Amino acid sequence: MANFNEISGIKQWAAAVGVAVLVTVALYFTLFKSQRETNAAAQAALDTKLRENAELESYRPKLVDIERQLASLKQQLEIERKIVPDEKEVPGFMKMMNAEAMRAGVELRRYTAKPTAAKDFYTEVPFEMELDGPYYSMLNFFDRVGKLERIVDVSGLQVATTKKPTDAKAKHTYQYAPNESVVATCTATTFFSHDMDPSGSAAGRPGQPAPVKKQGTI
Numbered sequence: 358m359a360n361f362n363e364i365s366g367i368k369q370w371a372a373a374v375g376v377a378v379l380v381t382v383a384l385y386f387t388l389f390k391s392q393r394e395t396n397a398a399a400q401a402a403l404d405t406k407l408r409e410n411a412e413l414e415s416y417r418p419k420l421v422d423i424e425r426q427l428a429s430l431k432q433q434l435e436i437e438r439k440i441v442p443d444e445k446e447v448p449g450f451m452k453m454m455n456a457e458a459m460r461a462g463v464e465l466r467r468y469t470a471k472p473t474a475a476k477d478f479y480t481e482v483p484f485e486m487e488l489d490g491p492y493y494s495m496l497n498f499f500d501r502v503g504k505l506e507r508i509v510d511v512s513g514l515q516v517a518t519t520k521k522p523t524d525a526k527a528k529h530t531y532q533y534a535p536n537e538s539v540v541a542t543c544t545a546t547t548f549f550s551h552d553m554d555p556s557g558s559a560a561g562r563p564g565q566p567a568p569v570k571k572q573g574t575i
C-alpha cells in the first residue's frame with residue numbers, strides 16, 4: 358500500500374476533501390442535527406409563549422377595573438360584618454348597649470338572655486333589658502340604638518314611672534336618682550349571620566328575607 362506522502366498532490370487534496378466531507382456529514386447527523394432540533398423546539402415554545410402573552414395583553418386594561426371591584430366588594434363585606442356579624446359576639450353586643458346607655462345618661466340595669474331563633478341565613482339573639490333614667494334621656498337612648506351600624510330590633514317596650522316600676526314589669530326596684538323619672542323594659546334582638554344549613558335542619562321559612570333595621574318605638 359502506498360504511503361500518503363507518495364500519492365500525488367491532486368489525490369492528496371481529494372483525499373483531504375473526502376475526509377472533511379465525511380467528518381461534516383458525521384457532525385451533521387450527530388451534533389448539528391441534535392442542536393438544530395433543540396433550537397427548533399425552543400423556538401416553537403417561544404412562539405407559543407409570545408402568542409399567549411399577546412392574548413393576555415388584551416386583559417391589561419381590565420386589570421385596574423377588576424382590582425377596583427375587588428376593593429369595593431371587600432369594603433362592602435366589612436360593612437356587612439359590622440351590621441350583621443358572622444360570629445356570636447354577645448359580650449361585644451352588651452358592651453355596645455352599655456356604652457350607648459352611658460352616653461344617653463340611662464342606667465342599664467339588667468340583661469336576661471331569651472331563646473335564640475335560627476333562620477336560613479341568620480340567627481336571632483334576643484335579650485330582655487331593664488333600664489331607668491330621665492324621660493328624655495330614655496328617648497335619646499332608643500334613638501341612638503336605632504342609628505347604630507349593627508342591626509338591633511327593639512320590641513315589647515313598656516314604660517312606667519319610677520314610683521311604680523312594676524307597671525313596666527321591672528323585676529327589681531333600685532335606688533333611683535332624683536332626676537330619674539321612668540323605668541322601661543323591652544326586648545332587644547340582635548342578629549348573627551351564618552351559612553345556610555345544607556341539611557335543612559335550620560328553623561324558619563325558606564326564602565324568608567333578612568330582618569330590616571328598625572328604630573326603637575317609644
